[in-house]
Amino acid sequence: MVYKPEEAYDRGELRELQNERLRETVEHAYENVPFYRDKLDEKGITPDDINGVEDLRVLPMTTKEDFRDEYPDGLFAVDDEDIARLHASSGTTGKPKIVSYTQDDLDVWSEVVAQSLKASGANPGDTVQNAYGYGLFTGGLGLHYGVEELGATVIPIGSGGTQRQVELMTDLESDVFTCTPSYALYLAETAEEMGFDPAELPISTIIFGAEPCTDPMREEIEERLDVNGIDIYGLSEIIGPGVSCECHEAQDGLHIWEDHFYPEVIDPQTGEPVEEGEEGELVLTTLTKEALPVLRYRTGDLTTLNYDECECGRTMVRMDNVTGRSDDLLIVRGVNLYPSEIEHVVLDIDGVAPHYRIDLYKEGSLDIMELTVEKDLEFEGDEEELQSTILKRLSNVLQFTPDELDLVEPGGIERTEVGKVQRVYDHRE
Structure with a gap:
């Protein structure tokens, strides 16, 4: 069952809405954001040249570097008195990306x-234990x-305090748990250490996001906790979580809420659109943001788009689970590798747990890769023989x-109580 009618719009009807909102967004950005006005002027483009999404390719792309160059508020499109809230990225690789919201933006968010939660199978009256970090x-x-x-009902417990998470989950009979996929597995391990059977915990759904989740990791989560695992996707620059989400009926890709976010997939090297169904870098344009309209944002996330109608009845496009990031490319002895490629190969082998770590070193002029993999609990x-199988x-x-x-033995790779798990450690610099 859809949360609102737009989710099942005819594609032609949806396109009309997207065209109208894109024209409004481009005009809003041009008139109120000097960065975009300069970019469009350089190309000799005015908002009047944009009739709809078929003209999207002529618009400039936006990158994370642009957010940092315009730090803190160079991309804002409204005055300070109209901003209801500010958020920011972690800033671990430099200046954080500051993002802003009007009250209307917060309502859309x-x-x-809510639309994503409904698609995941959550319902009014359910108790949702939220283990994502606040702030x-x-x-x-x-x-x-x-x-x-x-x-x-929301339990705003935030991240960490895993024993407390288990206790509250049991005492308050939580229906839904929200967290990163790696934290879901950490919760299962902690519950076992406390004497609980993870499969007997009251939650029936885990909504995970903020980091990629491979199929083996999802299967491990669903099996150990006896839950339905649902992937949710978002990023601060666009709005935050809620850009797309899987439906519980099919669990076959994440529905992008296209009435608010227009998706493209491009070749990360050339910037040109790829053929439908081909993997590339996801690019998103906001269609309704007031405080921070974003044109053609290069997310860095690798995925594909599927426009077939889903068995759940929703017509909005589905993106595949993110397989990695275009900027995560590892070059080792002249070989191009994505960590996700290694992950998909290794974690699909019986006897291997969904935990791994890649360490890169330099010995003289040679690149050295060390791969650490955990054995499964039941191995x-x-x-x-297992080592030989992995190498082969x-x-x-x-x-x-x-x-x-x-x-290494189960639990041999360092766990984290909060945030995203780092899989790759590059010691070469």
Whole structure:
């Protein structure tokens, strides 16, 4: 069942709405954001030249570097007195990206998150335990207000305090748990250490996001916790969580709420659009943002788009689970690799847990890769044979093998109580 009629619009009807909103967005950005006005003037383009999404390709792209160059508020399109809230990225790689919201923006955000929750199978009256971080990070408050918009009950516990998470989940009989996929597995491990059977916890749905989740990791989450695992996607520069979400009926890609966010997929090297169904970098344009309209934002996330009508009845396009990032490319001894490629190969092998770590070193002029993989809890086979299987599979699929492969016991790779898990450690600089 859809949350609002637009989710099942005829594609022609949806296109008319997108065209109208894109024209308004371009005009708003041109008139109120000097950055975009300068970019469009350089191209000799005015808002009158944009009739609809068919003209999108002539618009300039926006990058994370643009956010940092225009720090803190160079991309804002409204006056300070019209801004209701500010959020920011972590800023771990430089200046944080500051994002702003009017009250109307916050209302839209609550709506698309509620829409995502409904698609995931959550309902009014459910109890949702929110383990995303509160504060400048958009995850916590984004999910929080979406839960309230849906008419469900929110437990604003935030990230960390995992034993407390388990206790409250049990005592308050939470229906839905929101967190990163790696934290879901950490919760299962902690519950076992506390003497609980993770599969007996009251939650029936886990909505995970903020980091990629491979199919083996999803299967592990669903099996160990006996839940339905739903992937939600978003990013602060666009709005936060709620840009897209899987539906519980199909779990076959994440529906992008296209009445608010227009998607493209491009070749990350050339910037040109790829053929429908081909993998590339996701580019998003906001269609209704007031405080921070964003034109053709290069997300860096690799995915595909599927325009077939879903079995759930929604007609809005589905993006595949993000397989990695275009800027995560590793170059080791002249070989191009994405961590997600290694992850998909390794974690699909029986006896391997969904936890791994890549360490890169430099010895003289040579690149050295060390791969650490955890054994599954139930693995009782021959360790040398498992190691040989992993190396052979990597060689066959990727034509590459690490210089060193370490198999460690369950729990042997460092866990984190909060935030995203770092998988790659580059020690070469």
